[in-house]
Amino acid sequence: MSETSLQERIEKWMVGQMPIIQMHGGTSVVREANPETGEVVVELGGTCSGCGISNVTAQNIKRDIILDFEEVQNVVVKVPSTGDSGSSTVEGGRGGDLQYSNESAEHF
Template sequence: MSDESLAERIETWMVGQMPIIQMHGGTSVVREADPETGEVVVELGGGCAGCGVSNVTAENIRRDLITDFEAVTDVTVRVPSSGDQGASTVEGGRGGELRHETDASNHF
């Protein structure tokens, strides 16, 4: 097995599989990736805030992570419902800290 953590492998996957997020001014960050429980939490920000297709993107991320990573069994993708922004971005649209409006599992 690789020395990379599950979170790092998912971040690398996001860069390669979801470039559309960055191309549209969005950001993404893996908040949790627990190889023991299989739970992953990804947050979208930036241009994803209020985007009409962000729910489709979120569903694609959920489905593909479960399909592509044997260790992943449950994925939550939080999508901003308003102008929340990631603090800074790096390669592939990875985001910084996002501010939560609510604790709902799919929107903040």
């Protein structure tokens, strides 16, 4: 499998398995999906920024991707702690000036 193929499969999985993210105004993007190393990086944005259950969502994504994709060994889900989640936010919540937090190693 190529990187693109794994990334596309995980992106399709995210849309099908995690529609609640989009329904609540959140966004998600697969930043990396390397079938050779088994590493996947997913970034949440939009209303996921500052959401009280974003850590639960992140843990569910990690667990489920590892269970559903045998070539995946490690999943990192990045969740913005603060930052612009308005109309200028681009896919993955990367618009605006993100501020970094020490809340968790997975938060940026």
